[in-house]
Amino acid sequence: MATNAEIAARLMQIRKLMELAGESFYKYMAFEKAAASIESAAPLDDVIAAGELLALPGIGKSIAGVIEQLVATGTADLLDDLLARYPPTILDLLAVSGIGTKTVATLFESYGIASLDDLERAIADGRFEGAPRMGPKTIANWKRGLLAYRGRLRRTPLPEALAIAREAIAYLREGPPLERLTYAGSLRRQERSVGDIDLICTAADGAAAIAHFVAWERAAAIVAEGATKASLWLADGLQIDLRVLPDHLYGNLLQHFTGSREHNIKLREYAVRRNLRVSENGILNLETGDNLTCAHEADVYAALGMAYVPPELRSGLDEIELALAGTLPVLIEKDDLRGDFHMHTTWSDGDDSLEAMIAAAAARGYAYHAISDHSRSRGSFGLDRARLREQRAAIAALGNRYGIRTLCASEVDILPDGTLDFDDATLRELDFTIASVHTAYDQDRATMTARLIRACENPYVNLIGHPSGRGYAEYTFDLDAVFTAAARTGTALEIDGQKGRLDLPDPLARRAKACGAMLCVDSDSHRVGDVSDVEFALGQARRAGLTKDDVLNAQPLDAVLAFVAAKRGRAG
DNA sequence: GCCGTTTTCGGCCCGACTGTTTTCAGTCG
Structure with missing residues (x-):
């Protein structure tokens, strides 16, 4: 008996292999949405027995067929066909920071690289010297990503991550003047474990804030450093991101970086149908060209005509529909x-x-x-x-x-x-x-x-x-x-x-x-x-x-x- | 492949940063 999580993992495996195989973006993204839907659904055995598989969001006839095969046999024709083309270890490469599907496809097709070990050997052998789009900085990033991957295979428990976030916030407060500063992301959504730490702040001098952030003594590596955003790794590979914008955008910024990704996609899809483009830079009215900025996060939801969605409910399941209907639960405080x-x-x-x-x-x-x-x-x-x-x-x-x-x-x-x-x-x-x-x-x-x-x-x-x-x-x-x-x-x-x-x-x-x-x-x-x-x-x-x-x-x-x-x- | 308060076809979220580019593809969140 396979759990929902196991079936969802299979769907994600299919999704990644489809992307490698060059399938269209929307086709493989359909499998990703289906996986998320399965993860939060009632036990699949019950759903299938009740004949309600097609009623789940993101599940159509095609994917329903794949899921039924997976539940019944543990695999599916589609997955078998993909695994005949790519060794299963190839997906390990995607877990390396800085390596995405395009790179994995090139590594496999041009160099026969299909595992982390293959990649490490190829780098050591100098096989990429002079290769197009594989300059010394790119190779150095891969090396760093490999080291981080080997040293860090777990997500960070929420209590541990929260302590680190508070430490980082205390450090940032010692630097150049900031206005509002807080943590966002999965930490704010109270996920039981988090993959990284997202910090946001508003400041008149964003560049100074970024400069102070990347100078933190706890930073083992600076992964990215731009005008409004920087990312660093601690010694154990935990990534901390900081984004800085002017204070009148705080509400938009907090909403954007609290996520989840699925919640933001659904929110923006809904907004697009109303000719509004939502991002951390405001809510742009595509008809009038007006850009609405929000000093408070609640203003973002109000502007979209829905009830405020508490961070803990931003899973991308049905909270947008409930917020529109005004039927979200009043959460315990x-x-x-x-x-x-x-x-x-x-x-x-x-x-x-x-x-x-x-x-x-x-x-x-x-x-x-x-x-x-x-x-x-x-x-x-x-x-x-x-x-x-x-x-x-x-x-x-x-x-x-x-x-x-x-x-x-x-x-x-x-x-x-x-x-x-x-x-x-x-x-x-x-x-x-x-x-x-x-x-x-x-x-x-x-x-x-x-x-x-x-x-x-x-x-x-x-x-x-x-x-x-x-x-x-x-x-x-x-x-x-x-x-x-x-x-x-x-x-x-x-x-x-x-x-x-x-x-x-x-x-x-x-x-x-x-x-x-x-x-x-x-x-x-x-x-x-x-x-x-x-x-x-x-x-x-x-x-x-x-x-x-x-x-x-x-x-x-x-x-x-x-x-x-x-x-x-x-x-x- | 999925979906619909523009519904059975034509769309599908949005933007920052990097490296290696002479204008952008890839990655990430």
């Missing part, structure tokens, strides 16, 4: 959060004291939060029943000093058979229970599915912590079966904001909502400085299209206590 259910202290594996963590939760303005240290089977640091009672007493002893309600909770291990690390009598003493998988990640799909459903069915379990394991352990389970069980039993599903987790990821959170489940947005913090990690979870929630009604810790304390009581009540 930071100020909607009233609590955090997932915080650790030195009582288990946290770095800060109980009191410090309570104070930190209060400092964020929460009305309530839960202290949820690990249960006894988590090595030496897990709490047993006696220690849990001691902790409850310690919480009581602090009284209402910080003006926040602290719920006594536990993050209980879900054991391999789906039972819990504490018996019901112990759980009954708690205000709130998180149940999480921390062991036996290698269970097969059916076993893991049954394990998670059994945890949901325990009347004292209120929340499944980091449910999918993404980021830590990529175990598999039947998503719909577990999410539906969570909805049926009154068990919430967590979006965990711990750096390296961000679990549930946004597509799964979207799915969980569709199954009717309640979600939570938590920090899973182990120290005071990480309580704000809840904002990473919030980003995933917003990308999933969640409103405050979808999130348990956006509800008042009374509603949370009622949520817990209702599940216990149903169990009798």
Whole structure:
């Protein structure tokens, strides 16, 4: 059974090979659009069974036939024909910065080069000396691109990229005067991992800003440097782009560089039908010649007659249609959060004291939060029943000093058979229970599915912590079966904001909502400085299209206590 | 190859930067 992502990858493989083969631009771009459409669609097996493949955007009769072949057999006639012409390793060359399809086609046809190794050998042998359009600078760029590719095969996790972006912004602020400055791109859209960092700023003297940027001591290489735009690589190959324009264009600039590419294409296609040309330089009326510049991003969407689309929703799926119809979801915001259910202290594996963590939760303005240290089977640091009672007493002893309600909770291990690390009598003493998988990640799909459903069915379990394991352990389970069980039993599903987790990821959170489940947005913090990690979870929630009604810790304390009581009540 | 508030044909987002060019093709986002 192939996943949507695997089918989409096959379509992209076809798309790239078609471009190499010299097919028309619009023909191979149709495959790229189809791949994006598949990636965000419901599971293909279901779609095909329902006879709804042709209803997906960007899928016509021709590509539908290819997809059906791919799903049924793992390959397709079209793909087989292309692979008969080009070795599969040839596509690796496209991953090298500075090498595109035209170059790959030339390398293959004129030099028989079909892999990264072939290219490195040819450069070392000096085979390109005197060749047309392959001067010394071009060859040097390829060498640099090869080095970067070999040293960097992963995307950068959002929390890591955000820290680097803030460092770069702080550096830029030390230089010549800038007006507005921020990060854009996939970072602003809160993608779980990013390929590069996009910075934009407005300044009266753009050239000075660019000059200061490329002089950054952290820059290992300057990839491009022009009048309004520069790109550099850090030592590990991470690329940072800076674009500078005058301040009256800030709204256009921010909209343009926030993307996504697919969102901008759809937005501009819509604009073209209304005789408007949208770019970072303004909105040009093709009839009158007037160019509308926008100091604020919201003005761009308003000028196109649609509702403002939050960055997290700019995926190129259906957000333009929803914005035109005025039916975009009202996304949950930071100020909607009233609590955090997932915080650790030195009582288990946290770095800060109980009191410090309570104070930190209060400092964020929460009305309530839960202290949820690990249960006894988590090595030496897990709490047993006696220690849990001691902790409850310690919480009581602090009284209402910080003006926040602290719920006594536990993050209980879900054991391999789906039972819990504490018996019901112990759980009954708690205000709130998180149940999480921390062991036996290698269970097969059916076993893991049954394990998670059994945890949901325990009347004292209120929340499944980091449910999918993404980021830590990529175990598999039947998503719909577990999410539906969570909805049926009154068990919430967590979006965990711990750096390296961000679990549930946004597509799964979207799915969980569709199954009717309640979600939570938590920090899973182990120290005071990480309580704000809840904002990473919030980003995933917003990308999933969640409103405050979808999130348990956006509800008042009374509603949370009622949520817990209702599940216990149903169990009798 | 796909699509439609100019709908079954004729379009399909937009612009910056580089290298090697005497005016532009290729790459990137």
